[in-house]
Amino acid sequence: MKPRSFALAVSGALTLVACSERTLDAPVDVSPVEATLVTPEVIEVAEALALFAAHAVPVDANGEGTRSEYGVIPGAKLLSSSSAYDCDTELPADKATPLVFYCGSTRCSASDTAAARAMASGYKDVKVMRPGIVGWKDAGQKTVPPAT
Numbered sequence: 001m002k003p004r005s006f007a008l009a010v011s012g013a014l015t016l017v018a019c020s021e022r023t024l025d026a027p028v029d030v031s032p033v034e035a036t037l038v039t040p041e042v043i044e045v046a047e048a049l050a051l052f053a054a055h056a057v058p059v060d061a062n063g064e065g066t067r068s069e070y071g072v073i074p075g076a077k078l079l080s081s082s083s084a085y086d087c088d089t090e091l092p093a094d095k096a097t098p099l100v101f102y103c104g105s106t107r108c109s110a111s112d113t114a115a116a117r118a119m120a121s122g123y124k125d126v127k128v129m130r131p132g133i134v135g136w137k138d139a140g141q142k143t144v145p146p147a148t
Contacts (some may be wrong), residue, residue, distance in 0.1 A: 023054040040101070040115040040126045045139040048100050048129040056098035056125075059091070061114040062133060064146070066104050070133045071143030074104070078146060080109035087121040105134040 043051075052058060058076040061069065064073040072078065077092075082103065091099065099118060103110040111128045119126050121122060129136070 019122070040112070040119060040128045042130045043100070043127045045109045045129065045131055045135055045141065048102075048127075048136075049141070051098060051100055051127070056100050056127075057092060059099050059101045059111075059114065059118075060133075060146075061101055061103045061110040062108075065111075066133065067146040070104075070137060072133070072146050073136060074142060074144050079095070079114055083115040083117065085114065087118060087123075091118060091121075091123065095122045096124055098127075099123055100129050102129040102136070103132050105132040106130055108132055125138075 009021075026113050048056075048058070052073075052075075058073040060076040060078045061082040062070075062072075067078070077090060079090055085091075091097075099115070101111040101115040101118070111130075111132065115126050115128050131138070133143065
């Protein structure tokens with residue numbers, strides 16, 4: 001690794017700020033460099049179903065267009081943004097709550113960004129359902145319209 005690249009990586013690691021440590025009410029962005037420093041476990045639909053049955057919380061990192069087209073997993077927390085959401089108000093207060101993030105499909109990485117943000121803010125049990133809402137529907141699972 002080049003010295004400049006190493007310095008940037010270390011700088012990114014040192015500047016990673018958890019949502020709960022922010023000041024004022026400005027959202028904290030997780031840069032692509034920072035997002036690679038914490039990696040959530042990737043799961044499939046069947047694993048997500050079992051976790052939801054055991055009270056894990058689905059977390060939707062999709063935008064309004066995807067939500068309108070495909071719906072959302074029943075009971076999902078809908079993030080305002082995958083990269084700049086407010087952990088304090090948009091995620092459960094208990095950081096031990098199991099969270100399963102999802103986005104559109106296997107080609108989408110918004111769930112990874114959102115999950116890394118949660119992990120950086122102290123959430124302990126964070127997973128990404130890689131197939132996303134498209135895979136969820138393809139597996140015959142129910143969706144509901146997004147709450148307005």
